[in-house]
Amino acid sequence: MAKKPAAKKAPKADNPAAIDDPDFDLNSLQEAFEKNKTFDASEEQMLKFYEQMLLIRRFEERAGQLYGLGLIGGFCHLYIGQEAVAIGLQTALDGDRDSVITGYRDHGHMLAYGLDPKVIMAELTGRQAGISKGKGGSMHMFSTEHKFYGGHGIVGAQVPLGAGLAFAHKYNEDGGMTLAYFGDGAANQGQVYEAFNMAALWNLPICFVVEDNQYAMGTATKRSSAETRFYRRGTSFRIPGMEVNGMDVLEVRQAAEVAFKHVREGNGPVLMECNTYRYRGHSMSDPAKYRTREEVQDQKDHHDPIERIKKQLIEKGKSEDELKDIDKGIRAQVSDAADFAENSPEPDASELYTDVLVEEY
Ligand SMILES: Cc1ncc(C[n+]2csc(CCOP(=O)(O)OP(=O)(O)O)c2C)c(N)n1
Numbered sequence: 001m002a003k004k005p006a007a008k009k010a011p012k013a014d015n016p017a018a019i020d021d022p023d024f025d026l027n028s029l030q031e032a033f034e035k036n037k038t039f040d041a042s043e044e045q046m047l048k049f050y051e052q053m054l055l056i057r058r059f060e061e062r063a064g065q066l067y068g069l070g071l072i073g074g075f076c077h078l079y080i081g082q083e084a085v086a087i088g089l090q091t092a093l094d095g096d097r098d099s100v101i102t103g104y105r106d107h108g109h110m111l112a113y114g115l116d117p118k119v120i121m122a123e124l125t126g127r128q129a130g131i132s133k134g135k136g137g138s139m140h141m142f143s144t145e146h147k148f149y150g151g152h153g154i155v156g157a158q159v160p161l162g163a164g165l166a167f168a169h170k171y172n173e174d175g176g177m178t179l180a181y182f183g184d185g186a187a188n189q190g191q192v193y194e195a196f197n198m199a200a201l202w203n204l205p206i207c208f209v210v211e212d213n214q215y216a217m218g219t220a221t222k223r224s225s226a227e228t229r230f231y232r233r234g235t236s237f238r239i240p241g242m243e244v245n246g247m248d249v250l251e252v253r254q255a256a257e258v259a260f261k262h263v264r265e266g267n268g269p270v271l272m273e274c275n276t277y278r279y280r281g282h283s284m285s286d287p288a289k290y291r292t293r294e295e296v297q298d299q300k301d302h303h304d305p306i307e308r309i310k311k312q313l314i315e316k317g318k319s320e321d322e323l324k325d326i327d328k329g330i331r332a333q334v335s336d337a338a339d340f341a342e343n344s345p346e347p348d349a350s351e352l353y354t355d356v357l358v359e360e361y
């Protein structure tokens with residue numbers, strides 16, 4: 001005979017959902033989101049989204065070229081194809097209060113947070129003027145001043161660190177929230193679930209975002225993940241999930257509106273899955289032989305986030321020429337960033353001893 005389940009004790013945590021709502025509803029936010037999935041953007045906002053996504057695209061293309069020329073060393077993971085995720089989410093944050101943390105595919109997130117392309121390019125090329133004095137490189141860029149906490153090479157490590165940042169927001173009562181990004185591959189890490197538990201238990205102000213770009217290095221999600229609907233993975237911790245088309249900036253932004261409101265109102269974490277696609281290999285050294293050219297071309301032809309908003313702007317009456325001029329301006333800005341980086345000196349050898357320990361011992 002099956003054992004009778006033990007009577008449930010009320011949990012001691014300050015998680016009201018766990019006490020008052022025995023029937024946790026994974027889709028509570030998704031239902032609100034389904035009613036209107038498109039952010040009601042003004043023409044000005046749409047132009048801005050177009051411009052910001054294009055800046056990431058052109059910046060990353062240039063970074064790829066500089067890598068080919070040997071001006072960027074080490075690893076370099078490009079964000080091309082995924083632009084709508086960072087722009088849709090980060091334009092909904094408050095740069096003065098909120099914090100962001102991500103993995104190693106971080107250039108786009110830094111640009112989306114309004115950081116100067118010059119200091120990011122200088123960082124990629126290992127120059128003193130770089131945002132981490134040229135010592136972090138592509139994967140380990142940081143700006144505590146801008147509440148951008150990296151740039152992490154250890155897959156999944158940013159998730160508990162993000163929970164820590166959210167804990168600090170709550171503890172300091174500064175009104176901020178944290179956006180913690182991770183990949184579909186990272187979603188299979190144990191530490192992610194430990195962080196989910198603590199975030200839900202302590203009602204932390206955090207939005208966890210899985211950028212499902214369909215691959216973890218060369219492994220397709222369906223080959224590595226028993227549950228590929230990543231938004232469901234917070235169910236055991238009573239974290240509501242949201243499933244979002246990460247190739248549509250207006251949809252991502254609308255999802256951000258719903259999720260961030262929930263978080264800011266003190267209801268604890270949200271887990272958002274953004275379905276997206278990376279056009280380039282995992283890193284610059286990956287020839288991406290695990291997928292067909294046709295698959296990539298299909299994404300570019302039918303799902304490109306920049307082409308999508310461009311089309312919507314044209315439907316609103318913007319001319320192709322006007323949009324081309326914006327592109328020209330961005331290309332010039334990216335060229336200036338590359339020239340700035342190439343002409344900046346490398347850090348002095350004495351910098352090897354700085355920023356290593358918090359204090360002297
Ligand atoms: C703890 C750890 N294990 C393995 C690696 C090697 N590694 C680097 S990236 C990666 C795949 C991660 O894929 P995903 O989370 O989907 O992120 P994406 O690269 O697609 O953005 C792996 C296994 C690592 N850096 N850290």
Ligand SMILES: [Mg+2]
Pocket residue numbers: 183184185211212213214215216217
């Ligand atoms: Mg991935």
